[in-house]
Amino acid sequence: MLQVEGLAKRYGEVLGLRDLTVKVDEGECLVLLGRNGAGKTTALRCMAGVLLPSAGTVRVDGINAADDPAAVRALVGLMPEVPGLYERMSARAYLDHFGAIYGLEPLLRRRRIDELLETFELTDAGDRWLGTFSKGMRQKVALIRATLHRPRLVLADEPTSALDPDSARRAWIYLKDLQKDGCGLVICTHSMEEAEHMAGEIGIMSDGRALAVGSLDKLRRRSGLKRRRVMRELPTLQDIYLSIVGNLGSNHDGLAETRTA
Amino acid sequence: MGWPKLERRKAAIVARRDLRDAVSELRLIAAMVALTLAIPIASASGVRALAAFGGGTAVVNRLSLVGAFFVVFIPASFSLVLALESFVGERERTTLEVLLSTPLREAEIYAGKVAAVLAVSLSLCYGGLLVYCLITFPGLGYFPLGILVALALSTICQVAAMVAGAVIISINARTMRAANVMASFIILPMSVVLQIEAALILVGRAEFLWGFALLMAVAAVVFLRMGFNGFSREALLARDAGLRQPWRRALTAVRRSFDQRPSLLRLVWARRVPMVIATAGLPAGAFAGYLAGSTNVIPASVVKPVLTSLVRSTDTGNAVEEALAIFSHNVLAFILVAALAILTAGLSGFLLTFAPGFILGFVAALSSWAFALSGIVPNGLVEIPAAIIAGGLAIQIGATAIHMDARGGWTARVLGAVADYVRALRWLVPALAVASVLEVFLG
Numbered sequence: 094m095l096q097v098e099g100l101a102k103r104y105g106e107v108l109g110l111r112d113l114t115v116k117v118d119e120g121e122c123l124v125l126l127g128r129n130g131a132g133k134t135t136a137l138r139c140m141a142g143v144l145l146p147s148a149g150t151v152r153v154d155g156i157n158a159a160d161d162p163a164a165v166r167a168l169v170g171l172m173p174e175v176p177g178l179y180e181r182m183s184a185r186a187y188l189d190h191f192g193a194i195y196g197l198e199p200l201l202r203r204r205r206i207d208e209l210l211e212t213f214e215l216t217d218a219g220d221r222w223l224g225t226f227s228k229g230m231r232q233k234v235a236l237i238r239a240t241l242h243r244p245r246l247v248l249a250d251e252p253t254s255a256l257d258p259d260s261a262r263r264a265w266i267y268l269k270d271l272q273k274d275g276c277g278l279v280i281c282t283h284s285m286e287e288a289e290h291m292a293g294e295i296g297i298m299s300d301g302r303a304l305a306v307g308s309l310d311k312l313r314r315r316s317g318l319k320r321r322r323v324m325r326e327l328p329t330l331q332d333i334y335l336s337i338v339g340n341l342g343s344n345h346d347g348l349a350e351t352r353t354a
Numbered sequence: 355m356g357w358p359k360l361e362r363r364k365a366a367i368v369a370r371r372d373l374r375d376a377v378s379e380l381r382l383i384a385a386m387v388a389l390t391l392a393i394p395i396a397s398a399s400g401v402r403a404l405a406a407f408g409g410g411t412a413v414v415n416r417l418s419l420v421g422a423f424f425v426v427f428i429p430a431s432f433s434l435v436l437a438l439e440s441f442v443g444e445r446e447r448t449t450l451e452v453l454l455s456t457p458l459r460e461a462e463i464y465a466g467k468v469a470a471v472l473a474v475s476l477s478l479c480y481g482g483l484l485v486y487c488l489i490t491f492p493g494l495g496y497f498p499l500g501i502l503v504a505l506a507l508s509t510i511c512q513v514a515a516m517v518a519g520a521v522i523i524s525i526n527a528r529t530m531r532a533a534n535v536m537a538s539f540i541i542l543p544m545s546v547v548l549q550i551e552a553a554l555i556l557v558g559r560a561e562f563l564w565g566f567a568l569l570m571a572v573a574a575v576v577f578l579r580m581g582f583n584g585f586s587r588e589a590l591l592a593r594d595a596g597l598r599q600p601w602r603r604a605l606t607a608v609r610r611s612f613d614q615r616p617s618l619l620r621l622v623w624a625r626r627v628p629m630v631i632a633t634a635g636l637p638a639g640a641f642a643g644y645l646a647g648s649t650n651v652i653p654a655s656v657v658k659p660v661l662t663s664l665v666r667s668t669d670t671g672n673a674v675e676e677a678l679a680i681f682s683h684n685v686l687a688f689i690l691v692a693a694l695a696i697l698t699a700g701l702s703g704f705l706l707t708f709a710p711g712f713i714l715g716f717v718a719a720l721s722s723w724a725f726a727l728s729g730i731v732p733n734g735l736v737e738i739p740a741a742i743i744a745g746g747l748a749i750q751i752g753a754t755a756i757h758m759d760a761r762g763g764w765t766a767r768v769l770g771a772v773a774d775y776v777r778a779l780r781w782l783v784p785a786l787a788v789a790s791v792l793e794v795f796l797g
Binding site for chain 2: 138141143144145163164166167169171173175176177178179180181182190191193194195235238
C-alpha cells in the first residue's frame with residue numbers, strides 16, 4: 094500500500110530527511126519514533142503527497158506521489174500534530190466542509206459525521222463552535238476529519254498526545270478497527286505505550302535518518318539489551334529506543350540493563 | 355504559460371467557507387454595515403447640502419466625483435486586511451496546513467480564497483457606491499456614468515492587486531505581526547496609485563480614468579499571476595526549516611549569487627530577449643518623441659528649458675570637469691535604473707533607452723534628424739550599446755522580481771540577476787568613461 098524508497102527532503106541547505114525506506118501493507122501499522130526535529134513530520138508530509146521528495150519515491154497504492162500528488166492526497170488521511178481547526182465553525186459544519194472537499198455525498202457524510210461524533214463522545218458538542226473545544230476534543234475532531242473519507246492510509250502525527258487515557262484508548266480502538274478494515278497506518282508518537290500498543294513495525298529516527306526499522310522483537314534483538322534483572326522482564330520499547338538513539342545510561346531509572354557482548 | 359486547471363466546485367467550497375468566516379464575526383459585520391451605509395450617506399449628504407446651499411455647479415460636480423472615490427476607496431483598502439487574514443492568518447493558525455493536506459489543488463485554494471475576499475470587498479465598494487449614487491445624483495442634473503464605471507473597474511483591479519500582494523506576503527510571513535509590517539510594501543505603492551486616481555478624478559476626464567483602469571487591470575493580472583505562482587505547498591510548508599543565522603545565510607546567498615556567472619558576451623546572448631526589448635526602446639522613444647514634438651502634444655516651450663538646463667549642468671567650461679560631470683551623471687543613471695528595476699518591474703530598464711530616444715526624436719522634430727543625430731555621435735556609438743546592455747539587464751532584474759516560482763528561490767534568482775548587472779558594470783562603467791571623453795573632446 095505504502096512504499097517509500099530512499100526518500101530524502103531538502104529545505105534549502107537543510108537536509109530534513111535522508112534515505113528513508115519503509116513499507117506499510119494493508120492493515121499494517123508503522124510507528125515512527127524519534128526526537129523533535131528527527132524528520133518524522135517531514136516524512137509524513139512527503140508520504141501524504143503534501144511535500145514532494147527531493148530524492149527517492151513515495152508510492153501509495155502504486156501511485157507515485159511525485160507524478161500525481163493530488164491522487165495520493167485523496168487516498169490518504171493526514172492528521173497533523175496541531176489540529177488546525179476553524180475556530181468559528183461548529184464541529185458538524187467543519188467536518189461537513191472537509192467531507193465535501195473529499196467529494197463525499199451530503200447524506201453519506203452526514204451519517205458518517207454522526208457516527209464518528211458518537212464514537213468519540215462528541216455528539217452533544219457537535220453544534221458548538223470549535224473555538225470553545227478543549228485540546229482533547231480538538232484532537233478528536235482532527236482525527237475524525239482525517240478519517241472521514243475512509244482513507245486507504247492514515248498518517249497521524251501524535252494522534253493522542255492531548256487525550257486523557259480513556260479517550261486515548263478509545264482512539265486506539267478506533268484506529269485498530271480501521272486497520273482491520275484494511276487501512277494502513279503510520280503514526281508518529283512520543284508515547285512508548287502507544288507505540289507498543291499500535292505498532293506492527295517501528296521506525297526509530299534521528300537527524301532525518303531511520304536508525305532502525307523492524308518489529309519490536311527485531312529491534313529488541315538489534316538493541317542487544319538483555320532481560321531486566323528485576324522481575325526478569327523483557328526490555329521495554331522505551332529501553333530499546335533509548336539504546337538505539339544512544340542515550341541509555343548503565344543505570345537508568347534504577348533498572349540495571351546490560352548489553353550483550 | 356497558461357492559466358492553471360481547477361475544478362470550480364472545489365474552489366467554491368473554499369470560497370464559501372471563507373465567506374462564512376468573514377461574516378461570522380459581529381465586529382466585522384458592524385464595520386461592513388457602517389462602511390456600506392454610513393460613510394456613503396454622510397458623503398452624499400455633504401454634496402447635497404453643498405448643492406442646496408448654493409455651491410457652484412462646477413464645484414458640486416467635482417466634489418460629487420471625489421465623494422464617489424472616497425466611498426469606494428475605504429472598503430477597497432479593507433480588502434488587504436481580509437486577504438492577510440485569509441492567507442497569513444490561516445497559515446499562522448495552521449488551518450492552511452490542513453487545507454493543503456486535502457486533494458485540493460493549489461489553484462483551487464487560491465481561487466477560492468481570492469474569490470471570497472473579492473466578493474466581500476467589492477460588495478462593500480459597490481454597495482457603498484450604489485447608496486452614494488442614489489442619494490447624490492438624482493436631481494443634480496449631472497451623472498458622470500463613464501467616470502463612475504471606470505472608477506468601478508479600477509477598484510476591482512486595485513482590490514485584486516492588493517489580494518495578490520497579500521498572497522505574496524503570506525509566502526514570506528508566518529505571523530500576522532510580520533505580515534502587517536510587510537503590508538507596508540503594498541500600502542505605500544497603493545497610496546501613490548490612489549493619489550494618481552484622485553488627481554485624475556479631479557481632472558474629470560473619463561478617457562484618462564479608462565486608461566488608468568486599463569493599466570490597473572494589467573497590473574492586477576500580473577500580480578494575481580505572481581500570487582498564484584508563489585502559492586504552493588512547498589513554499590508554504592517547506593520553509594519552516596533552516597532559518598537560523600540569517601546574516602550568515604544572507605552573506606552566503608550574496609556570495610553564491612556572484613559565483614559562476616556568465617561572461618559579458620555570454621550574458622548578452624543569454625538575456626537576448628530583454629536586450630531586444632531595451633534595443634527597441636530607443637527607436638520607440640525616438641518615434642514617440644518625434645510625434646510629441648511634431649504634433650505639439652508637448653509644447654517646445656516646456657521641453658526646451660529642460661534640455662537647456664540639462665546641457666548647462668554639465669557645461670562647466672573646463673573640459674575635464676565636463677567629462678567627469680557627464681560620466682558621473684551616466685553612472686548615477688545606471689545605478690538608479692538597477693535600483694528601481696525591482697520596484698518598477700523592469701520599466702526603468704526600458705526607460706534607459708526610451709528616454710534618450712524620446713529626446714532625440716523630439717529634437718529631430720524641432721530641427722532635423724541630421725542635426726539630432728550629430729548630437730549623439732561619436733559618443734553614442736559607445737554609450738548606446740552600454741545603455742542597451744544595462745537596460746536589458748535591468749529589465750531582466752524586474753522580470754525576475756515579478757516571477758514567482760512554486761519551488762521558491764525568489765531571493766536567489768533576484769540576487770543572481772542583480773549580480774549579473776553588477777558584474778556587467780565592470781565593462782559598462784569604463785565604456786561610459788570612454789563615451790564621456792568622446793563627447794567632450796570629439797563631440
